[in-house]
Structure formats: structure tokens, C-alpha cells
Amino acid sequence: MARRSGSNASQRKSSPLGSLDPAERGVVLDRLLIVHPELHGDAERLATDLLVAVSVERVASEVEAALVWISLDALAARSGRMLGRGYVHESEAAWELVNEAIEPFRADLDRRAALGLLDAAANLAVGTVAGVYRVREPEEGTVLAYAGEDTPTDLAEEFLDRAAKLGVALPDDAAESHWPGWSDLW
Numbered sequence: 001m002a003r004r005s006g007s008n009a010s011q012r013k014s015s016p017l018g019s020l021d022p023a024e025r026g027v028v029l030d031r032l033l034i035v036h037p038e039l040h041g042d043a044e045r046l047a048t049d050l051l052v053a054v055s056v057e058r059v060a061s062e063v064e065a066a067l068v069w070i071s072l073d074a075l076a077a078r079s080g081r082m083l084g085r086g087y088v089h090e091s092e093a094a095w096e097l098v099n100e101a102i103e104p105f106r107a108d109l110d111r112r113a114a115l116g117l118l119d120a121a122a123n124l125a126v127g128t129v130a131g132v133y134r135v136r137e138p139e140e141g142t143v144l145a146y147a148g149e150d151t152p153t154d155l156a157e158e159f160l161d162r163a164a165k166l167g168v169a170l171p172d173d174a175a176e177s178h179w180p181g182w183s184d185l186w
Contacts, residue, residue, distance in 0.1 A: 029043065048117070051112060051115065051117055051120055052117055052119065052120045053120075054112075054120045054123035054124050054127070055123070055127070056123050056126050056127040056130060056178065057127070058127070059105070059123070059124055059126075059127025059128055059130075059131060060127045060128075060130035060131035060134065060178070061131065062105075062127075062131065063102070063105060063127065063128050063130075063131025063132060063134075064131040064134045064135055066101040066102065066104075066105075066131075067098065067101055067102070067131070067132065067135050067138075067144050068135055068138075068139075068142065068144070070094075070097050070098065070101055070142070070143035070144065071143070072141075072142075072143060074097055074143070075090060075093055075094055075097060075143050075146060078093035078096065078097065079092070079093035079094075090146050091146055091147060091148055093146075094143045094144070094145075094146035094147035094148075095147045095148065095151065097143050097147075098143065098144060098147045098151060098155070102128070102132075102155055102159075105124065105128045105159075106159070106162065108124055109121055109124050109125055109128070109159070109162060109163060109166065109168070110162075110166065112124060113163075113166035113167065113168055114166075118167065118168055118169070121163065121166065121168045122163070122168050122169060122170050122171065125159060125160065125162075125163040125168055125170060126170055126171065126174045126178055127178075128159050129156045129159055129160060129174075129178065129179055129182075130178035130179055132152050132155050132156045132159070133152070133156065133178065133179035133181070133182060135152060136152040136153070136181070136182075138151075138152070153182065156179070156182060
């Protein structure tokens with residue numbers, strides 16, 4: 001048996017397909033499905049498999065990181081005297097930045113719910129609120145702290161309301177398991 005040299009990862013990177021960025025891979029997939037429409041069903045199944053695989057823990061970690069690592073430089077650039085806006089208080093600018101950080105998770109919830117992937121949407125909602133719960137007492141001097149002490153609970157309530165309006169039912173044990181100090185939220 002012939003021995004393969006190098007790892008699969010290095011072989012992928014040395015091929016044109018392996019070197020593509022995500023947008024370029026999307027173009028290749030689109031073109032492949034035009035040339036081979038018989039692959040459309042397989043592509044849909046693979047896409048669905050990808051969308052239903054939502055880890056509550058992974059989402060919680062991503063949300064936590066998104067909220068903790070908002071740059072103070074970004075806050076400084078958005079607050080104070082702003083041309084065309086007048087004076088913008090740091091708490092208002094911080095709230096805007098926090099909302100921008102959580103927006104991709106809102107959009108993902110909407111997308112999965114619209115596709116009827118309600119279990120995946122539920123895991124995403126639980127993970128998002130769990131991630132916000134992890135930063136419920138933000139470190140002083142962070143953008144999240146500048147946004148206001150009620151910001152984490154406000155974000156969590158808004159996310160849970162959004163999930164409910166989309167018809168996403170959360171597991172009965174979600175609050176107890178993932179945000180026990182906020183059992184009154186849901």
C-alpha cells in the first residue's frame with residue numbers, strides 16, 4: 001500500500017479548492033449545483049445537518065466572548081461629541097455596541113426558526129441567554145458595564161420574547177440548567 005505524504009489538512013490547503021475562502025467556496029457550490037442539479041438534494045441535506053447541529057455550550061461561549069471583548073476603543077469612537085449626532089453619552093454608545101454584538105445571534109435565531117428548525121433555534125436561544133447569564137455581572141470598566149447594570153437581563157428577556165414570538169419552545173429545564181439565578185425571566 002502506498003504511503004501518503006503529509007496530512008489531510010496540508011493537502012487541502014495545497015489544492016485550489018482547499019485554499020478558497022468561505023465566499024469563494026459558496027460560489028463554487030452555486031456553480032456546481034447549476035452544472036449538477038442532481039446534487040441539490042444532497043446539498044440541502046448537508047445544509048440542514050449543519051443548521052440543526054447547535055451546541056448550547058458553544059453558543060454560550062460565543063455570546064460571552066462577543067460581549068466581553070467589545071473594545072473600549074470602539075466605545076471611545078462612538079461616544080462624546082459626534083459630528084451630525086451631537087453629544088452621545090457613553091452608556092448610549094455602549095448599548096449600541098452591545099446590541100451589535102448580539103445581533104448575529106438574533107439573526108441566526110430568526111433564520112433557523114423561519115426554516116422550521118425549531119429545536120436548533122431553541123438550542124440557539126438557550127445558548128444565547130446562557131452566554132448573557134455568564135456576564136450578568138460585568139467587570140467594571142467594560143463596555144457591557146457602561147451599557148448599564150440591567151443590560152444583561154434586558155438582553156436575555158428580549159431574546160426569550162423573540163424566541164416565543166417565533167414559536168420556539170425552550171426545554172422546561174432551560175432556566176434551571178443554564179441561568180438558575182434568572183428563573184423569573186421565563
